[in-house]
Amino acid sequence: MAPASKADKKASVDAAAWMFNVVTSVGIIIVNKALMATYGFSFATTLTGLHFATTTLMTVVLRWLGYIQSSHLPFSELLKFVIFANFSIVGMNVSLMWNSVGFYQIAKLSMIPVSCLLEVVLDKIRYSRDTKLSIAVVLLGVGVCTVTDVSVNTRGFIAAFIAVWSTALQQYYVHFLQRKYSLGSFNLLGHTAPAQAASLLLIGPFLDYWLTTKRVDAYDYNMWSLMFIILSCTIAVGTNLSQFICIGRFTAVSFQVLGHMKTILVLIMGFFFFGKEGLNLHVVLGMIIAVVGMIWYGNASSKPGGKERRSYSLPTSRQQKHSGLSESTELDGKV
Numbered sequence: 001m002a003p004a005s006k007a008d009k010k011a012s013v014d015a016a017a018w019m020f021n022v023v024t025s026v027g028i029i030i031v032n033k034a035l036m037a038t039y040g041f042s043f044a045t046t047l048t049g050l051h052f053a054t055t056t057l058m059t060v061v062l063r064w065l066g067y068i069q070s071s072h073l074p075f076s077e078l079l080k081f082v083i084f085a086n087f088s089i090v091g092m093n094v095s096l097m098w099n100s101v102g103f104y105q106i107a108k109l110s111m112i113p114v115s116c117l118l119e120v121v122l123d124k125i126r127y128s129r130d131t132k133l134s135i136a137v138v139l140l141g142v143g144v145c146t147v148t149d150v151s152v153n154t155r156g157f158i159a160a161f162i163a164v165w166s167t168a169l170q171q172y173y174v175h176f177l178q179r180k181y182s183l184g185s186f187n188l189l190g191h192t193a194p195a196q197a198a199s200l201l202l203i204g205p206f207l208d209y210w211l212t213t214k215r216v217d218a219y220d221y222n223m224w225s226l227m228f229i230i231l232s233c234t235i236a237v238g239t240n241l242s243q244f245i246c247i248g249r250f251t252a253v254s255f256q257v258l259g260h261m262k263t264i265l266v267l268i269m270g271f272f273f274f275g276k277e278g279l280n281l282h283v284v285l286g287m288i289i290a291v292v293g294m295i296w297y298g299n300a301s302s303k304p305g306g307k308e309r310r311s312y313s314l315p316t317s318r319q320q321k322h323s324g325l326s327e328s329t330e331l332d333g334k335v
Contacts, residue, residue: 014249018258021242026265028235035232039225043208043216044093049200050229051236052193058237059190071187077177082195084170089200090207091163097211098156105146107160109139114168115252122172125251130300131307134293135257141290142260145283171252178248185244193240257297260290 035041062068096104112135119125127135178188205216219225247255264287301307 017242017245017249020238021246022262022265024235024238024242025259025262028232028239029262031228031232031235035225035228039222039228041219041225041229042212042214043204043219044211045090045200045207046204046216047229047232048089049197049202049204050233051240052197052200054233055189055193055237055240056197059186059193062186063190068186068190071181071183071191073177073181073183073188073191077181078191078195081170081173081177081192082199084166084173085192085196086199086203087162087166088170090203091159091166093207093211095156095159095163098153098159100151102147103152103156103160105143107164109143111164111168112139112253112256114164115171115256118168118172119251119253122176125307126305128300128303128306130303131297134297134300135253137293137296138257138260138290139293141286141288141293142264144286144289145264146286168252171247171255174244174247175252178244185241185248188244189241254297254301257294261294264290 032044032047035047036044041047059068095107099107116125116127116135120127174188177183178185183191209215243255246258250258
């Protein structure tokens with residue numbers, strides 16, 4: 001009875017963590033779309049820096065209240081994470097600018113096979129045939145939904161390549177650091193958010209000027225645009241935290257596979273809120289294929305042999321402190 005109860009509890013917490021991530025991720029996309037399309041605030045990198053500054057403030061307050069205990073993360077590990085994360089953010093922005101929407105979506109889809117490769121090489125993960133096929137079905141469905149014109153140029157390909165690999169490495173590293181140093185999501189955010197906020201706020205205005213030829217300090221701020229910026233930063237705290245929670249509880253590959261559910265929700269929400277592009281037949285068909293693939297992936301990866309680690313053990317540091325708000329990280333048998 002106890003094992004079943006434990007499994008049910010884990011499944012409930014997993015579902016809650018995932019829903020938290022979906023709601024905050026879709027919410028921030030809708031808010032940012034309104035902020036950029038309606039109010040002309042096109043400074044994506046600077047906005048991301050503000051997101052991490054707000055997240056840093058949250059971790060400082062929680063540490064002051066005693067909800068986050070002291071923990072250790074070597075500077076070399078922090079530096080590697082920040083490099084991966086910032087290259088991911090900058091790479092995605094540049095890729096979107098230099099590539100067609102179609103190739104940009106193809107590049108985003110390729111993060112799943114790249115994440116799989118990292119898990120196979122670094123974590124010795126083995127996938128069953130059904131798990132591989134289910135991932136292919138998800139990719140097919142999302143591709144049908146989102147990919148339209150596909151054109152590529154040399155600099156666009158390089159930007160997409162950097163964006164894909166840095167994003168996959170950043171998501172893998174979240175999982176790796178949480179396991180190796182026994183860090184909860186709040187603890188890890190407490191280490192990484194200040195460094196990302198400082199670096200992105202430093203380079204953001206210059207990068208945004210390069211991308212848009214507009215200066216963030218010359219933007220015409222008003223009450224409504226400021227309200228949307230504050231709302232975006234507030235939701236971003238939940239988005240950043242939920243990403244760390246989900247990757248800690250699942251893996252980078254599962255996070256990517258399930259993450260495409262957000263792509264479908266964004267298409268639906270965009271239709272209801274902005275209404276410019278209707279849900280035509282091929283988009284609906286793609287959604288159906290992707291959802292079938294996600295359900296298949298969940299079943300296939302949870303079966304014995306569906307996705308398992310081969311005689312691999314990760315050394316953990318002696319630091320075993322957990323924050324009062326950190327989640328359980330049961331590593332083996334994860335999907």
